[in-house]
Amino acid sequence: MIFTFKIADIPFSADIRYRYTYDTMRDYLFDGEPDFHIEITDEDLARERELSPHDLPEPMHESTAVYRKYIYIIMERYDAFFFHCSSISVDGQAVMFTARSGTGKSTHRNLWMKNFGDRVKIINDDKPVIRKVDGVFYVYGTPWRGKEGLGENVRCKARALCFLSRSETNSIGEIDTVSVVTRALNQTVRPSEPKLMSNLLELLDGFITQVSCYDLRVNMDDDAAITAYNGIFGNEKGKANED
Amino acid sequence: MKIKDGFMLRRFGDDSIVVAVGEGAEDFNRLITLNEVGSFIYKQLSEDKTLDELAAAIVEAYEVDEAVARADAEAFVLNLDKAGLLDG
Structure with missing residues:
Protein backbone atom coordinates (compact mmCIF):
# COMPACT_ATOMS: atom_id res chain seq x y z
CA MET A 1 0.00 0.00 0.00
CA ILE A 2 1.14 3.54 -0.65
CA PHE A 3 1.55 5.89 2.30
CA THR A 4 2.90 9.42 2.51
CA PHE A 5 5.44 10.31 5.17
CA LYS A 6 7.35 13.40 6.12
CA ILE A 7 10.83 12.88 7.52
CA ALA A 8 13.23 15.77 8.11
CA ASP A 9 10.49 18.03 6.72
CA ILE A 10 10.73 16.16 3.43
CA PRO A 11 7.43 14.65 2.26
CA PHE A 12 7.55 11.46 0.19
CA SER A 13 5.40 8.45 -0.56
CA ALA A 14 6.44 4.83 -0.24
CA ASP A 15 4.84 1.64 -1.38
CA ILE A 16 5.21 -0.72 1.56
CA ARG A 17 3.91 -4.22 2.04
CA TYR A 18 4.68 -5.04 5.67
CA ARG A 19 2.92 -3.93 8.81
CA TYR A 20 6.30 -3.70 10.56
CA THR A 21 7.46 -0.95 8.22
CA TYR A 22 4.20 0.94 8.69
CA ASP A 23 4.47 0.67 12.48
CA THR A 24 8.09 1.82 12.39
CA MET A 25 7.19 4.86 10.31
CA ARG A 26 3.71 5.72 11.59
CA ASP A 27 4.81 8.76 13.64
CA TYR A 28 5.93 10.28 10.36
CA LEU A 29 2.70 9.81 8.37
CA PHE A 30 1.85 12.97 6.49
CA ASP A 31 -1.34 14.24 4.96
CA GLY A 32 -0.11 16.16 1.94
CA GLU A 33 1.65 16.03 -1.40
CA PRO A 34 4.86 13.99 -1.57
CA ASP A 35 7.97 15.40 -3.26
CA PHE A 36 8.98 11.97 -4.52
CA HIS A 37 8.02 8.30 -4.42
CA ILE A 38 9.92 5.27 -3.18
CA GLU A 39 9.18 1.85 -4.56
CA ILE A 40 10.67 -1.20 -2.84
CA THR A 41 11.26 -4.10 -5.22
CA ASP A 42 12.04 -7.76 -4.53
CA GLU A 43 15.60 -6.98 -5.64
CA ASP A 44 15.88 -4.24 -3.00
CA LEU A 45 14.80 -6.68 -0.29
CA ALA A 46 17.23 -9.31 -1.55
CA ARG A 47 20.02 -6.75 -1.48
CA GLU A 48 19.26 -5.77 2.11
CA ARG A 49 19.26 -9.44 3.09
CA GLU A 50 22.69 -9.78 1.52
CA LEU A 51 24.06 -6.66 3.20
CA SER A 52 22.72 -7.50 6.64
CA PRO A 53 25.15 -9.20 9.00
CA HIS A 54 22.20 -10.87 10.75
CA ASP A 55 19.50 -13.22 9.60
CA LEU A 56 16.55 -10.86 10.07
CA PRO A 57 12.86 -11.20 9.20
CA GLU A 58 11.96 -9.80 5.77
CA PRO A 59 9.87 -6.86 7.12
CA MET A 60 12.96 -5.44 8.80
CA HIS A 61 14.74 -5.49 5.47
CA GLU A 62 11.88 -3.51 3.96
CA SER A 63 12.23 -0.80 6.59
CA THR A 64 15.98 -0.58 5.94
CA ALA A 65 15.40 -0.53 2.19
CA VAL A 66 13.06 2.46 2.52
CA TYR A 67 15.65 4.19 4.68
CA ARG A 68 18.45 3.53 2.19
CA LYS A 69 16.47 4.86 -0.78
CA TYR A 70 15.29 7.87 1.18
CA ILE A 71 18.84 8.72 2.30
CA TYR A 72 20.25 8.65 -1.22
CA ILE A 73 17.50 10.90 -2.52
CA ILE A 74 17.81 13.46 0.27
CA MET A 75 21.61 13.54 -0.13
CA GLU A 76 21.11 14.33 -3.78
CA ARG A 77 18.36 16.92 -3.49
CA TYR A 78 18.06 18.37 0.01
CA ASP A 79 21.45 19.27 1.51
CA ALA A 80 21.02 16.42 3.93
CA MET B 1 52.91 8.06 -13.32
CA LYS B 2 49.60 9.64 -12.36
CA ILE B 3 46.69 9.28 -9.97
CA LYS B 4 44.22 6.59 -11.01
CA ASP B 5 40.72 7.59 -12.03
CA GLY B 6 38.10 7.31 -9.33
CA PHE B 7 39.51 9.45 -6.55
CA MET B 8 38.37 12.81 -5.29
CA LEU B 9 40.39 15.32 -3.28
CA ARG B 10 38.71 17.85 -1.03
CA ARG B 11 40.44 20.50 1.01
CA PHE B 12 39.52 21.06 4.67
CA GLY B 13 41.54 23.82 6.27
CA ASP B 14 45.24 23.24 5.63
CA ASP B 15 44.83 19.55 4.94
CA SER B 16 42.99 17.52 2.35
CA ILE B 17 41.16 14.23 2.22
CA VAL B 18 41.11 11.79 -0.68
CA VAL B 19 38.09 9.53 -1.10
CA ALA B 20 37.31 6.88 -3.69
CA VAL B 21 34.34 7.44 -5.98
CA GLY B 22 32.81 5.58 -8.90
CA GLU B 23 33.14 1.86 -9.55
CA GLY B 24 36.16 1.36 -7.32
CA ALA B 25 34.57 3.00 -4.29
CA GLU B 26 33.12 -0.20 -2.86
CA ASP B 27 36.53 -1.88 -2.79
CA PHE B 28 38.35 1.16 -1.45
CA ASN B 29 37.00 2.10 1.93
CA ARG B 30 40.00 3.95 3.25
CA LEU B 31 40.34 7.70 3.53
CA ILE B 32 43.67 9.30 2.80
CA THR B 33 44.72 12.48 4.52
CA LEU B 34 47.24 14.82 2.89
CA ASN B 35 49.05 17.82 4.25
CA GLU B 36 49.57 20.91 2.13
CA VAL B 37 52.64 19.65 0.26
CA GLY B 38 50.99 16.26 -0.17
CA SER B 39 47.95 17.91 -1.73
CA PHE B 40 50.22 19.87 -4.03
CA ILE B 41 52.01 16.75 -5.27
CA TYR B 42 48.70 14.91 -5.56
CA LYS B 43 47.32 17.66 -7.79
CA GLN B 44 50.49 17.60 -9.91
CA LEU B 45 49.86 13.91 -10.44
CA SER B 46 46.43 14.43 -11.93
CA GLU B 47 48.48 14.49 -15.10
CA ASP B 48 51.23 12.04 -16.03
CA LYS B 49 54.52 13.17 -14.47
CA THR B 50 58.01 11.79 -13.99
CA LEU B 51 59.82 12.04 -10.67
CA ASP B 52 62.09 14.72 -12.16
CA GLU B 53 59.11 16.81 -13.21
CA LEU B 54 57.55 16.44 -9.76
CA ALA B 55 60.77 17.48 -8.02
CA ALA B 56 61.07 20.51 -10.32
CA ALA B 57 57.48 21.56 -9.51
CA ILE B 58 58.15 21.29 -5.78
CA VAL B 59 61.35 23.34 -6.09
CA GLU B 60 59.45 26.04 -7.90
CA ALA B 61 56.47 26.14 -5.53
CA TYR B 62 58.25 25.81 -2.19
CA GLU B 63 61.74 27.16 -2.89
CA VAL B 64 63.52 24.11 -1.49
CA ASP B 65 66.69 22.36 -2.67
CA GLU B 66 66.41 20.01 -5.57
CA ALA B 67 67.66 17.14 -3.36
CA VAL B 68 65.05 17.81 -0.66
CA ALA B 69 62.28 18.12 -3.23
CA ARG B 70 63.29 14.87 -4.86
CA ALA B 71 63.42 13.00 -1.57
CA ASP B 72 59.98 14.36 -0.61
CA ALA B 73 58.53 13.46 -3.98
CA GLU B 74 59.96 9.93 -3.84
CA ALA B 75 58.69 9.26 -0.34
CA PHE B 76 55.25 10.62 -1.20
CA VAL B 77 54.99 8.67 -4.44
CA LEU B 78 55.93 5.44 -2.64
CA ASN B 79 53.13 6.06 -0.13
CA LEU B 80 50.61 6.83 -2.86
CA ASP B 81 51.59 3.65 -4.65
CA LYS B 82 51.32 1.60 -1.47
CA ALA B 83 47.85 3.03 -0.96
CA GLY B 84 46.93 1.90 -4.48
CA LEU B 85 46.36 5.34 -5.95
CA LEU B 86 48.95 5.34 -8.72
CA ASP B 87 48.80 4.31 -12.34
CA GLY B 88 52.00 3.47 -14.21
Whole structure:
Protein backbone atom coordinates (compact mmCIF):
# COMPACT_ATOMS: atom_id res chain seq x y z
CA MET A 1 0.00 0.00 0.00
CA ILE A 2 1.14 3.54 -0.65
CA PHE A 3 1.55 5.89 2.30
CA THR A 4 2.90 9.42 2.51
CA PHE A 5 5.44 10.31 5.17
CA LYS A 6 7.35 13.40 6.12
CA ILE A 7 10.83 12.88 7.52
CA ALA A 8 13.23 15.77 8.11
CA ASP A 9 10.49 18.03 6.72
CA ILE A 10 10.73 16.16 3.43
CA PRO A 11 7.43 14.65 2.26
CA PHE A 12 7.55 11.46 0.19
CA SER A 13 5.40 8.45 -0.56
CA ALA A 14 6.44 4.83 -0.24
CA ASP A 15 4.84 1.64 -1.38
CA ILE A 16 5.21 -0.72 1.56
CA ARG A 17 3.91 -4.22 2.04
CA TYR A 18 4.68 -5.04 5.67
CA ARG A 19 2.92 -3.93 8.81
CA TYR A 20 6.30 -3.70 10.56
CA THR A 21 7.46 -0.95 8.22
CA TYR A 22 4.20 0.94 8.69
CA ASP A 23 4.47 0.67 12.48
CA THR A 24 8.09 1.82 12.39
CA MET A 25 7.19 4.86 10.31
CA ARG A 26 3.71 5.72 11.59
CA ASP A 27 4.81 8.76 13.64
CA TYR A 28 5.93 10.28 10.36
CA LEU A 29 2.70 9.81 8.37
CA PHE A 30 1.85 12.97 6.49
CA ASP A 31 -1.34 14.24 4.96
CA GLY A 32 -0.11 16.16 1.94
CA GLU A 33 1.65 16.03 -1.40
CA PRO A 34 4.86 13.99 -1.57
CA ASP A 35 7.97 15.40 -3.26
CA PHE A 36 8.98 11.97 -4.52
CA HIS A 37 8.02 8.30 -4.42
CA ILE A 38 9.92 5.27 -3.18
CA GLU A 39 9.18 1.85 -4.56
CA ILE A 40 10.67 -1.20 -2.84
CA THR A 41 11.26 -4.10 -5.22
CA ASP A 42 12.04 -7.76 -4.53
CA GLU A 43 15.60 -6.98 -5.64
CA ASP A 44 15.88 -4.24 -3.00
CA LEU A 45 14.80 -6.68 -0.29
CA ALA A 46 17.23 -9.31 -1.55
CA ARG A 47 20.02 -6.75 -1.48
CA GLU A 48 19.26 -5.77 2.11
CA ARG A 49 19.26 -9.44 3.09
CA GLU A 50 22.69 -9.78 1.52
CA LEU A 51 24.06 -6.66 3.20
CA SER A 52 22.72 -7.50 6.64
CA PRO A 53 25.15 -9.20 9.00
CA HIS A 54 22.20 -10.87 10.75
CA ASP A 55 19.50 -13.22 9.60
CA LEU A 56 16.55 -10.86 10.07
CA PRO A 57 12.86 -11.20 9.20
CA GLU A 58 11.96 -9.80 5.77
CA PRO A 59 9.87 -6.86 7.12
CA MET A 60 12.96 -5.44 8.80
CA HIS A 61 14.74 -5.49 5.47
CA GLU A 62 11.88 -3.51 3.96
CA SER A 63 12.23 -0.80 6.59
CA THR A 64 15.98 -0.58 5.94
CA ALA A 65 15.40 -0.53 2.19
CA VAL A 66 13.06 2.46 2.52
CA TYR A 67 15.65 4.19 4.68
CA ARG A 68 18.45 3.53 2.19
CA LYS A 69 16.47 4.86 -0.78
CA TYR A 70 15.29 7.87 1.18
CA ILE A 71 18.84 8.72 2.30
CA TYR A 72 20.25 8.65 -1.22
CA ILE A 73 17.50 10.90 -2.52
CA ILE A 74 17.81 13.46 0.27
CA MET A 75 21.61 13.54 -0.13
CA GLU A 76 21.11 14.33 -3.78
CA ARG A 77 18.36 16.92 -3.49
CA TYR A 78 18.06 18.37 0.01
CA ASP A 79 21.45 19.27 1.51
CA ALA A 80 21.02 16.42 3.93
CA PHE A 81 22.88 13.39 5.12
CA PHE A 82 22.45 10.65 7.63
CA PHE A 83 24.75 10.27 10.56
CA HIS A 84 25.12 7.19 12.70
CA CYS A 85 24.97 8.53 16.24
CA SER A 86 22.93 8.91 19.37
CA SER A 87 21.50 12.41 19.39
CA ILE A 88 19.86 14.18 22.27
CA SER A 89 18.46 17.66 22.69
CA VAL A 90 19.68 19.69 25.63
CA ASP A 91 17.53 22.73 26.32
CA GLY A 92 16.40 22.37 22.71
CA GLN A 93 19.84 22.14 21.11
CA ALA A 94 21.12 18.94 19.53
CA VAL A 95 24.18 17.15 20.87
CA MET A 96 25.36 14.10 18.96
CA PHE A 97 27.48 11.24 20.26
CA THR A 98 29.17 8.95 17.83
CA ALA A 99 31.54 6.04 18.39
CA ARG A 100 32.33 2.54 17.27
CA SER A 101 29.60 0.20 18.39
CA GLY A 102 30.22 -1.17 21.86
CA THR A 103 31.88 2.01 23.12
CA GLY A 104 28.94 2.91 25.33
CA LYS A 105 26.97 5.60 23.53
CA SER A 106 23.74 4.54 25.27
CA THR A 107 25.43 4.47 28.67
CA HIS A 108 26.73 7.97 28.16
CA ARG A 109 23.41 9.24 26.85
CA ASN A 110 21.72 7.78 29.96
CA LEU A 111 24.12 9.72 32.17
CA TRP A 112 22.96 12.95 30.55
CA MET A 113 19.32 12.01 31.13
CA LYS A 114 20.04 11.12 34.73
CA ASN A 115 21.97 14.31 35.48
CA PHE A 116 19.97 16.86 33.53
CA GLY A 117 16.50 15.32 33.74
CA ASP A 118 13.77 17.00 31.68
CA ARG A 119 16.21 19.29 29.95
CA VAL A 120 17.39 16.29 27.93
CA LYS A 121 15.32 14.46 25.32
CA ILE A 122 16.33 11.79 22.85
CA ILE A 123 16.03 13.01 19.26
CA ASN A 124 17.16 9.76 17.72
CA ASP A 125 19.29 6.97 19.08
CA ASP A 126 20.74 5.58 15.87
CA LYS A 127 20.15 7.24 12.51
CA PRO A 128 19.13 10.89 12.68
CA VAL A 129 19.18 13.03 9.56
CA ILE A 130 21.31 16.16 9.47
CA ARG A 131 19.92 18.79 7.15
CA LYS A 132 20.93 22.30 6.24
CA VAL A 133 17.95 24.63 5.99
CA ASP A 134 18.53 28.29 5.14
CA GLY A 135 22.17 27.91 6.08
CA VAL A 136 21.49 26.34 9.49
CA PHE A 137 22.18 22.70 10.35
CA TYR A 138 19.44 20.78 12.12
CA VAL A 139 19.27 17.29 13.56
CA TYR A 140 16.01 15.52 12.76
CA GLY A 141 14.42 12.50 14.34
CA THR A 142 13.72 9.62 11.96
CA PRO A 143 11.72 6.37 12.23
CA TRP A 144 14.98 4.42 12.37
CA ARG A 145 15.62 4.61 16.05
CA GLY A 146 18.02 1.78 16.83
CA LYS A 147 17.79 -1.23 19.10
CA GLU A 148 15.99 0.47 21.95
CA GLY A 149 13.57 2.28 19.65
CA LEU A 150 14.22 5.70 21.16
CA GLY A 151 13.53 8.96 19.40
CA GLU A 152 10.91 11.47 18.41
CA ASN A 153 9.64 13.27 15.34
CA VAL A 154 11.41 16.54 16.16
CA ARG A 155 14.12 18.82 14.83
CA CYS A 156 16.73 20.70 16.82
CA LYS A 157 19.49 23.04 15.85
CA ALA A 158 22.81 21.19 15.77
CA ARG A 159 25.05 22.37 18.58
CA ALA A 160 27.81 19.79 19.11
CA LEU A 161 29.18 16.55 17.79
CA CYS A 162 31.18 14.39 20.19
CA PHE A 163 33.45 11.55 19.16
CA LEU A 164 33.19 9.30 22.15
CA SER A 165 35.77 6.94 23.54
CA ARG A 166 36.24 5.24 26.87
CA SER A 167 38.77 6.38 29.35
CA GLU A 168 39.61 6.10 33.05
CA THR A 169 39.15 9.81 33.50
CA ASN A 170 36.77 12.27 31.84
CA SER A 171 37.95 14.91 29.42
CA ILE A 172 36.62 16.90 26.50
CA GLY A 173 38.85 18.59 23.95
CA GLU A 174 38.92 20.06 20.52
CA ILE A 175 39.54 17.91 17.49
CA ASP A 176 41.22 18.88 14.24
CA THR A 177 39.18 19.34 11.10
CA VAL A 178 40.54 16.47 9.06
CA SER A 179 40.00 14.02 11.93
CA VAL A 180 36.41 15.20 12.21
CA VAL A 181 35.80 14.68 8.51
CA THR A 182 37.44 11.26 8.32
CA ARG A 183 35.65 10.04 11.43
CA ALA A 184 32.37 11.48 10.22
CA LEU A 185 32.76 9.79 6.86
CA ASN A 186 33.09 6.49 8.68
CA GLN A 187 29.71 7.01 10.34
CA THR A 188 27.66 7.86 7.28
CA VAL A 189 26.59 6.37 3.98
CA ARG A 190 29.37 7.18 1.53
CA PRO A 191 27.94 7.53 -1.94
CA SER A 192 30.08 6.26 -4.79
CA GLU A 193 28.54 8.63 -7.31
CA PRO A 194 31.02 11.53 -7.64
CA LYS A 195 28.40 14.29 -7.61
CA LEU A 196 26.80 12.94 -4.43
CA MET A 197 30.18 12.49 -2.77
CA SER A 198 31.10 16.01 -3.66
CA ASN A 199 27.80 17.28 -2.19
CA LEU A 200 28.45 15.37 0.99
CA LEU A 201 31.98 16.76 1.42
CA GLU A 202 30.71 20.26 0.80
CA LEU A 203 27.98 19.77 3.36
CA LEU A 204 30.42 18.37 5.94
CA ASP A 205 32.65 21.36 5.40
CA GLY A 206 29.77 23.67 6.30
CA PHE A 207 28.69 21.43 9.16
CA ILE A 208 32.05 21.52 10.93
CA THR A 209 32.34 25.28 10.69
CA GLN A 210 28.97 25.67 12.37
CA VAL A 211 28.83 22.78 14.81
CA SER A 212 31.45 22.36 17.53
CA CYS A 213 33.19 19.00 17.36
CA TYR A 214 34.84 17.37 20.36
CA ASP A 215 37.02 14.49 21.33
CA LEU A 216 35.12 13.22 24.36
CA ARG A 217 36.75 10.64 26.62
CA VAL A 218 34.58 9.28 29.37
CA ASN A 219 34.09 6.69 32.05
CA MET A 220 30.70 5.64 33.37
CA ASP A 221 30.40 8.04 36.32
CA ASP A 222 28.01 10.99 36.54
CA ASP A 223 31.00 13.25 36.12
CA ALA A 224 31.29 12.05 32.51
CA ALA A 225 28.09 13.87 31.51
CA ILE A 226 28.93 16.91 33.61
CA THR A 227 32.41 17.21 32.09
CA ALA A 228 30.93 16.92 28.61
CA TYR A 229 28.20 19.45 29.38
CA ASN A 230 30.66 21.98 30.73
CA GLY A 231 32.91 21.53 27.72
CA ILE A 232 30.03 22.14 25.32
CA PHE A 233 27.89 24.69 27.14
CA GLY A 234 30.36 25.90 29.76
CA ASN A 235 30.30 29.59 28.96
CA GLU A 236 26.63 30.13 28.81
CA LYS A 237 25.03 28.40 31.74
CA GLY A 238 21.64 29.82 32.44
CA LYS A 239 21.26 31.22 28.95
CA ALA A 240 17.71 31.20 27.67
CA ASN A 241 16.59 28.23 25.60
CA GLU A 242 17.08 28.50 21.90
CA ASP A 243 14.99 26.79 19.28
CA MET B 1 52.91 8.06 -13.32
CA LYS B 2 49.60 9.64 -12.36
CA ILE B 3 46.69 9.28 -9.97
CA LYS B 4 44.22 6.59 -11.01
CA ASP B 5 40.72 7.59 -12.03
CA GLY B 6 38.10 7.31 -9.33
CA PHE B 7 39.51 9.45 -6.55
CA MET B 8 38.37 12.81 -5.29
CA LEU B 9 40.39 15.32 -3.28
CA ARG B 10 38.71 17.85 -1.03
CA ARG B 11 40.44 20.50 1.01
CA PHE B 12 39.52 21.06 4.67
CA GLY B 13 41.54 23.82 6.27
CA ASP B 14 45.24 23.24 5.63
CA ASP B 15 44.83 19.55 4.94
CA SER B 16 42.99 17.52 2.35
CA ILE B 17 41.16 14.23 2.22
CA VAL B 18 41.11 11.79 -0.68
CA VAL B 19 38.09 9.53 -1.10
CA ALA B 20 37.31 6.88 -3.69
CA VAL B 21 34.34 7.44 -5.98
CA GLY B 22 32.81 5.58 -8.90
CA GLU B 23 33.14 1.86 -9.55
CA GLY B 24 36.16 1.36 -7.32
CA ALA B 25 34.57 3.00 -4.29
CA GLU B 26 33.12 -0.20 -2.86
CA ASP B 27 36.53 -1.88 -2.79
CA PHE B 28 38.35 1.16 -1.45
CA ASN B 29 37.00 2.10 1.93
CA ARG B 30 40.00 3.95 3.25
CA LEU B 31 40.34 7.70 3.53
CA ILE B 32 43.67 9.30 2.80
CA THR B 33 44.72 12.48 4.52
CA LEU B 34 47.24 14.82 2.89
CA ASN B 35 49.05 17.82 4.25
CA GLU B 36 49.57 20.91 2.13
CA VAL B 37 52.64 19.65 0.26
CA GLY B 38 50.99 16.26 -0.17
CA SER B 39 47.95 17.91 -1.73
CA PHE B 40 50.22 19.87 -4.03
CA ILE B 41 52.01 16.75 -5.27
CA TYR B 42 48.70 14.91 -5.56
CA LYS B 43 47.32 17.66 -7.79
CA GLN B 44 50.49 17.60 -9.91
CA LEU B 45 49.86 13.91 -10.44
CA SER B 46 46.43 14.43 -11.93
CA GLU B 47 48.48 14.49 -15.10
CA ASP B 48 51.23 12.04 -16.03
CA LYS B 49 54.52 13.17 -14.47
CA THR B 50 58.01 11.79 -13.99
CA LEU B 51 59.82 12.04 -10.67
CA ASP B 52 62.09 14.72 -12.16
CA GLU B 53 59.11 16.81 -13.21
CA LEU B 54 57.55 16.44 -9.76
CA ALA B 55 60.77 17.48 -8.02
CA ALA B 56 61.07 20.51 -10.32
CA ALA B 57 57.48 21.56 -9.51
CA ILE B 58 58.15 21.29 -5.78
CA VAL B 59 61.35 23.34 -6.09
CA GLU B 60 59.45 26.04 -7.90
CA ALA B 61 56.47 26.14 -5.53
CA TYR B 62 58.25 25.81 -2.19
CA GLU B 63 61.74 27.16 -2.89
CA VAL B 64 63.52 24.11 -1.49
CA ASP B 65 66.69 22.36 -2.67
CA GLU B 66 66.41 20.01 -5.57
CA ALA B 67 67.66 17.14 -3.36
CA VAL B 68 65.05 17.81 -0.66
CA ALA B 69 62.28 18.12 -3.23
CA ARG B 70 63.29 14.87 -4.86
CA ALA B 71 63.42 13.00 -1.57
CA ASP B 72 59.98 14.36 -0.61
CA ALA B 73 58.53 13.46 -3.98
CA GLU B 74 59.96 9.93 -3.84
CA ALA B 75 58.69 9.26 -0.34
CA PHE B 76 55.25 10.62 -1.20
CA VAL B 77 54.99 8.67 -4.44
CA LEU B 78 55.93 5.44 -2.64
CA ASN B 79 53.13 6.06 -0.13
CA LEU B 80 50.61 6.83 -2.86
CA ASP B 81 51.59 3.65 -4.65
CA LYS B 82 51.32 1.60 -1.47
CA ALA B 83 47.85 3.03 -0.96
CA GLY B 84 46.93 1.90 -4.48
CA LEU B 85 46.36 5.34 -5.95
CA LEU B 86 48.95 5.34 -8.72
CA ASP B 87 48.80 4.31 -12.34
CA GLY B 88 52.00 3.47 -14.21
